[in-house]
Amino acid sequence: MLLTRARSFLPLLLGLLWMGSAMAIEEPKYKVLFNDGSMEVRRYEPLLMAEVLVEGDMDEASTKGFRLIADYIFGNNENPDNTVSAKIAMTAPVTVVPESSKISMTAPVTVAPQSVQPDVGSTSTWRVHFVMPSQYSLSTIPKPKNKAVSLREVPEKYFVVLKYSGFNTASKVQRLSDEALVWTRTKGLKTLGLPQLARYDPPWTLPMFRRNEIMVEISAP
Numbered sequence: 001m002l003l004t005r006a007r008s009f010l011p012l013l014l015g016l017l018w019m020g021s022a023m024a025i026e027e028p029k030y031k032v033l034f035n036d037g038s039m040e041v042r043r044y045e046p047l048l049m050a051e052v053l054v055e056g057d058m059d060e061a062s063t064k065g066f067r068l069i070a071d072y073i074f075g076n077n078e079n080p081d082n083t084v085s086a087k088i089a090m091t092a093p094v095t096v097v098p099e100s101s102k103i104s105m106t107a108p109v110t111v112a113p114q115s116v117q118p119d120v121g122s123t124s125t126w127r128v129h130f131v132m133p134s135q136y137s138l139s140t141i142p143k144p145k146n147k148a149v150s151l152r153e154v155p156e157k158y159f160v161v162l163k164y165s166g167f168n169t170a171s172k173v174q175r176l177s178d179e180a181l182v183w184t185r186t187k188g189l190k191t192l193g194l195p196q197l198a199r200y201d202p203p204w205t206l207p208m209f210r211r212n213e214i215m216v217e218i219s220a221p
Contacts, residue, residue, distance in 0.1 A: 078143055
C-alpha cells in the first residue's frame, strides 16, 4: 500500500525536485512564540496560496490535489497580461485540510479535512494548498487556466503546531490532531477551524527523516 502511494507521487515529485534543484525550497515565514517539546505556537506572516477542493480519502485527496496544483505551477497558467505561461518555484509544505460540504470555498494550508467533526477517517472532501513563493502578490502571480485551482491571499495567522516524523495514516493523523486540540484547549487558546496536515518531504524520504506537522489555527494568543 505504501509503495503504491509512493509510486503515484513519484513522477510529479521528481519533476518538482528538478524544478527546485537550482534553489532552496522556500517555506512560509513564521516566528515561534512558545515552545513545549513537540508543540509550538507560531505567528505566520501574510502569504499567498494556491488551493483546490477535492474528493476522496486523505491519500486520494492528497494525490489529486497535488497533481492539480503541480499542473498549475508547472505552466498551466498565464501571466496577468494574458501572454505567456510561467513555471512557479515549488515551496513546502503541501497541506491538506478536511472540508465540509456545508462550508463555502470562499471562507478559508496546507491538506485538511472539512467536516463538522475532525474525523479524518470518514472525511470525503478536502482542501489542498501550496504556499506560493513570496516574490509574488495576487496581482503579479500567473493565473491558473484550470478553474479548479484558486489563488487566495491569507493575512497574518496564529497556529498551534505539533511536529512529528514517520508515515501518515488516517488513524495516526486523527490521533495527533486530537492531541493537538487537547493541548490547545488546556492552554486556554481558542481554536479556529479544523486541524491541518502539513507534509514537507517526497514519498521516498525515510520515515525517521520525514517532517510532518499538525496545524491548528488559533486566535491571537
